[in-house]
Amino acid sequence: MPRELRIALLAAAAALAFADSSIVVLGLPEILARFDAQIGDVAWVVTAYNLAVAGLALALADVVRRIGPARLCAFGLVTFLIGSVGCAVAGSLGLLIGLRVVQGAGAAFVLAAALPALAAATGSYACGITTWALASTVGVAVGPAAGGILTELFDWRAIFAAQAPVALLALLALRGLPPLPPTPLAVAPTRALDRFRANVGLALVSAGLVGVLFLAVVLLVDVWRRSPVAAAVIVSTLPLAALAAPRLLRGLRDTAAAAAGAVLLAAGLAALALVPGTGLGWIIPALVLCGLGFGTAVPVLTGRALLHPRDIAGAGASSIAARHIGLVLGLLVVTPMLAHDVTRGQERATLLGVSLVLDSPLPITTKVPLSLDLHRTLRAAPAGRIPDFSRPFAARQRKDGASHALTELQRTFTEATTAPIARSFRRSFIAAALLALAAALTLPHRRAT
Amino acid sequence: MTGRLRRRGPIVLAVAGAAAAALLAIELTHGAPGYGETGLHDPCTPRPGAATVLRGLDAVACRRDESREQLLLDAADSPLGGLATSLPDLRATIEHWLERSLQGLGPEGGASAFEREVFRALDQLFTR
Structure with a gap:
């Protein structure tokens, strides 16, 4: 196999394993509906998925050294393949989550082995690290957009089927992979403490990134009612800026650079928290800031975390674990906060909506039932899920028959009720921004000579 | 690395930092602090030109120290909530309140007495 093709395929596998941390986000609304x-x-x-990668990656450092990257990566890819196909045909949410663990376990093997495999394929550890770090940036950043396009063109199952x-x-x-290069590093390695701090920084930046990969996507699709493809196009400003x-x-x-990256990511998240409308002019500059921050901080931190004097594979495994622990931390902080705040936001939106209905020029015999229908729609929606208020209007x-006043009210209602729900994302965005900002405090200062 | 390339990083960083500060400032001046706030009308402050039933809702809500919107939503599980799904039922319900209120007024009753009676009927309806 040509050298370039081999490198491209191995980098694609690593990028895919990184992308899977977020690739399913734009498919979540469909999964929500499918499994109620x-x-x-x-x-x-x-x-x-992220928990499985984080949990296994650390344990794999030793295994990579003993078994060798080719066999380990092959085992990981087969496991990942089985998990992906299983997810594509899963018939229940429990089974889907279980198969995501299988997929994550396979991904942990792939990611841990891909670093030495890329070093072998490129012929140097420095090139292997650069390619692996690039694959990680592209993978994480492109994930939501790729998932959104697949969901829109086919359905959420296509996200998993396309990975096989x-x-x-x-x-x-992996067939005929050259042996590992003899000299581990041509540049000075980082000290153990600095590698640890770089990994903590990676974890916190990844935790902050949940604000973009999860919150911004849910805001676009569930609250602003953009289609998955439209959301994918909007969110793709993140990888473009990151690259x-x-x-x-x-x-x-x-x-x-790492500190500036963390601060820019935090600023972008703060800007997402403060959007005063649903115009793209608000969200795109914020996403560009997030992308610039992410693309600046992560390659530097990854480089720092991987420069081990002897054990690049072990350093890679620690770095993978750190990133995924960060993503899990971010999700664990943000998800319950968002679910709680969105429920409150729905209640505020309903009150505001009822106020608009009562002040509208419709007859009282339409206003009162419509208000109560809107309330019932909210109550029927599961906690934390944003209801579709267009149904009561259609009913x-x-x-009562279509009327200009009712159509006009529906338009005003939709605009006005979006704002309180969008506002309910603020605390979660701010929490993500603080996590990203904390990364700037953990950065390593010195390099060993 | 050339000197020009070395200088580019700090310049781009300064521009990005300034853009971030400007974006946050523009958001704050374009209504970010109040965005999504639900400033509901105080039911104890009269709403000029409101229909009788809505004035009734305001009066009852004022007495109960809550918004008329919350009052209406609280009624979703009351008999009104059940009847209101059907337009003829709702009309019949409202007409029934009004008729009953008119009958209770007597010849000396004025407009304010009539309204008081409507408010009383609404109050009863919304009290479970």
Whole structure:
């Protein structure tokens, strides 16, 4: 197999395993509806995967050294493949979550082995690290957009089905993998304490990133009612900015770049928290800031975390674990907060909606039943799930006949009730911003000589 | 790395930082603090031109120290909530309140007495 193709396939497998942390997010509303679940339960489809990767990655450092990257990566890809196909045909939410654990276990093997495998394929540890770090940035950032497009074109099951061919092709790339390069590093390694701090920084940046990968996507699809493809296009500004960041910010010292990245990510999340409307002019600049921050901080922190004097594979496993622990931490902080606040937001939205209905020029015989129908719609929605208020209006139009006043009221109602629900995302965005900001405090200062 | 490339990073960072500060400032000046707040009308403050039933709702809500919107939603499980799903039933219900209120007024009753009676009927309806 040509060298470039082998590197591309191995990098694609690593990117896919990283992307799976967030790829399913835009499919969550469909999964919610399919299994009639609640936000808190469905978030486990994301959390279970990250938990499995985080839990296994640390244990794999030793295994990579003993078994070798090719066999370990092959085992991981087969497990990942079985998990992916299983997720694509899962008939219940419990089974889907269980199979996400299988997928995550396979991904942990793939990610831990892909770093030395890429070093072998590229012929140097430095190139292997650079390619692996790039794959991680692209994978995490592209995940939601890829999932959104697949969900819109087919359905949420396509997200998992589409992963199987990538895993199969990557298996082919492992045949005839060259041996590991003899010299571990051509650059000075980082000290153990600095590697630890870099990993803590990675964990906190990843925790903050949940604000973009999870919260912003849910806001776009569930509250702003954008289609998954539209949301995918909007969210794709994140990977574009992330990929441009290292080039744009070249010339900064490592520590300054990582700190600036964490602060920019936090600023972007704060801007997402404070959006005063549903216009794209508010969310896109915020996503660009998040992407610039993420794309600046993560490559620097990953480089710092991986520069081990002897054991790159072990350092890679620690780095994988740190990122996924961060994602799990972010989800555990943000999900219950969001579920609680959205429920309150729904109540506020209903009161505001009823106020609009009562002040509308409709007859009282329409106003009162419509208000009560809207209330019932809210009560019928599972906790933390945003109801579709258009149904009561449609029902009222069928009963009372269409009228300009009712159509106008529905438009005003939809706009006005979006705001209190969007506001209920604020605390979660701020929490994510604080996690990202905390990363700036943990950064390593020195490099060993 | 050339000197120009070395300088680009700090310049881009300064621009990004300024853009972040500007975005946050614009959001704050474009209504971010109040966005999504539900400033409901105080039911104890008269609403000029409101229909009698709505004035009744305001009066009852004022007495119960809650918004008329919350009062209405509280009634979702009351008999009104059950009847209101059907337009003829709701009309009949409202007409029944009004008729009963008119009958209770007597010849000396004025408009304010009539309204008081409507409020009383609404109050009874919303009290479980």
